[in-house]
Amino acid sequence: MTSKILIAGSGFAGLWAALSAARAVSLAGREDDVEVTIVSPTPNVAIRPRLYEIDLANMHPDISALLDAVGVRHLAGLVDSIDSAARTVTVRTHDGGWTTLGYDRFILAAGSRLFRPDIPGIDLVFDADQHDSAHALDRHLKALAEAPETPARNTVVVAGGGLTGLETATEMPARLRAALGSDAAIRVVIVDTAPTIGAAMGAEAVPHIHEALGQAGVESRAGVRVAAIEPGAVVLSSGERIETDTVVWSAGMRAHPLAATIPGEHDPLGRVVGDPFLHAPDAPGVFVTGDTVKAATDDQGNFNVMSCQHAMSLGRVAGHNAAAELVGLPLHPYSQPKYVTCLDLGPWGALYTEGWERAVRFVGDEGKAIKREINGVWIYPPAPDRDAVFGIANPDYVIVP
Ligand SMILES: Cc1cc2nc3c(=O)[nH]c(=O)nc-3n(C[C@H](O)[C@H](O)[C@H](O)COP(=O)(O)OP(=O)(O)OC[C@H]3O[C@@H](n4cnc5c(N)ncnc54)[C@H](O)[C@@H]3O)c2cc1C
CATH class of the missing domain: 3.50.50.60 (FAD/NAD(P)-binding domain)
Known part of the structure; x- marks a missing residue:
């Protein structure tokens, strides 16, 4: 019987979860009996880190060809509810209908949303x-x-x-x-x-x-x-x-409301507190990743922040582990000790910092050149070349060298 990995979301975490899961399935030679499916409104990645920019062209790249290249299916719709006891989700499909999907492993990668406080206007x-x-x-x-x-x-x-x-x-x-x-x-x-x-x-x-x-x-x-x-x-x-x-x-983000429906501990941002393998510890068969999880990045007491830097790594780990459990590969614990920030500051340039203490490394034009590289290249989906993608979809891939 075919085993099913279902991923809610095609953002940074959902995409990399799918690519990493497909890689693990391929490593085990189990393409014929393990199916990886993404559910999201459209087969696109929203390049959220660039949405403040003056030119909004190419902020929603199509990933259909990429998913085809690695054998990942896409269903256009929104996951509406998760029944982790029954291992099913209900989906509001793109055409306005409803469907219920069963899964063997579910990965919540529905991201985050802007927090809007209850103030007049x-x-x-x-x-x-x-x-x-x-x-x-x-x-x-x-x-x-x-x-x-x-x-x-x-x-x-x-x-x-x-x-x-x-x-x-x-x-x-x-x-x-x-x-x-x-x-x-x-x-x-x-x-x-x-x-x-x-x-x-x-x-x-x-x-x-x-x-x-x-x-x-x-x-x-x-x-x-x-x-x-x-x-x-x-x-x-x-x-x-x-x-x-x-x-x-622009005052803060909260985890997608679906995170609140996953049993277990949540942090003040609404994220599920995950275990080192990104399981939702109180919901067997469920992984949480990207902006929906709080996970330790190291053994020094640091945790991921809502960022695509962390989401791309968390996605790889959740996708790998979901597949690994089904195909008998070793699980991989999440670890991402290096943390950087690159803050675009308009015509002045950008500010690049390293570490959780945010030591300033590059400013002005030098920082801006790094920001352009991050925003223009690093965070974009890779070309639809199966072997090349599997070469960078490993769960220990280092996002920031
Ligand atoms: C203006 C701005 C600037 C930013 N700058 C930076 C930066 O410089 N560096 C950085 O690292 N991060 C930055 N971020 C944060 C970064 O964009 C997020 O942390 C990142 O997008 C999280 O990735 P994700 O995959 O977890 O979620 P998302 O990117 O939010 O993706 C969520 C996915 O889930 C889908 N989805 C939503 N609801 C459902 C549902 N019910 N069912 C199925 N699918 C669903 C969405 O359509 C989407 O595909 C910025 C964000 C913003 C808004």
């Missing part, structure tokens, strides 16, 4: 979190050119000064000028609750971040939060009211 915000919402923001920015020139039209407020907020804010002046003309009196403001914008990137990084914000002409509001959004304005907890037609929400 939250429905008025834009974001760069998902492919569709990033395009909605892009259309809105371009349409501003048709609106009467007002301070609100010319102003963008970015709520959240973490990595995505900083990237969004420092790219925004160029986007506004492209939409409104180089002479427009544009204004970009970044708001964060931390006493210093960029503090989460570490003390060594802060002066660089402030220099980059200054060079881009981005104003900062630190130590305050967005209290309410109104049509044409945003109100801060300090009482300041900023006229704006565009609030971009």
Whole structure:
């Protein structure tokens, strides 16, 4: 009888889980009796780390040929619920129907979503979190050119000064000028609750971040939060009211809601606390990966963050282990001791740090060259060449050398 590995999600983790599972099945010579299937809305990877950029071309590459090359099936739909006791999932299919699928191993790789707190006017915000919402923001920015020139039209407020907020804010002046003309009196403001914008990137990084914000002409509001959004304005907890037609929400991510339905311990971000092999420990037959899992990256007390850097490695490990259990190969524990960040800071360049202490290694143009390499090459799906793909789909593949 055919064994089934079912993967929910075709993002960084889901794709690499599928490729790694297919590799393990092939290593064991079991292609004829182990089936690997991805369920996701379309056979595409959303290149989420680039969705703040001015040009949204090639942010949703098609992976059909790649999946065909390694014998992975794709079902267009959304996993709606998981019954880990019965080992079934229900799927809302692309054509609007419903189907129930059985599995021998299930891998949850449905990623994360922007966290939107319950504050007045939250429905008025834009974001760069998902492919569709990033395009909605892009259309809105371009349409501003048709609106009467007002301070609100010319102003963008970015709520959240973490990595995505900083990237969004420092790219925004160029986007506004492209939409409104180089002479427009544009204004970009970044708001964060931390006493210093960029503090989460570490003390060594802060002066660089402030220099980059200054060079881009981005104003900062630190130590305050967005209290309410109104049509044409945003109100801060300090009482300041900023006229704006565009609030971009960028204040944190949470694991996909399906993670909450997996039995077991969850962290405050809604991620399932996985074991070293990325099992969901209280749901036999279920693996959790990418942004849906919290897993130790080393034996020093560090854990993965929601990032494609971690998702691509977590995916490989979950996919390998799901297949390994079915074909009798050794399981591989997740380990990813090297951690880097590369923060795009607009025209100033980018900031590249190494380690959990975030030691600054490259800044400005040097950092930007690395960011271009990461964003333009490293995170994209590989070409549909079966042998070449299997050569880099191993669970101990080192993402950052
Ligand atoms: C603006 C921005 C900038 C970022 N910058 C960086 C960066 O510089 N570096 C970095 O490492 N990370 C960055 N990230 C984070 C990174 O994009 C995520 O951590 C990463 O995408 C997680 O990968 P994933 O595969 O777990 O989930 P996702 O990429 O979110 O993929 C989830 C997949 O699941 C599918 N799916 C969703 N619901 C269902 C369902 N019910 N059933 C089936 N499929 C489903 C989705 O369609 C998608 O295919 C950034 C994110 C954003 C938004």
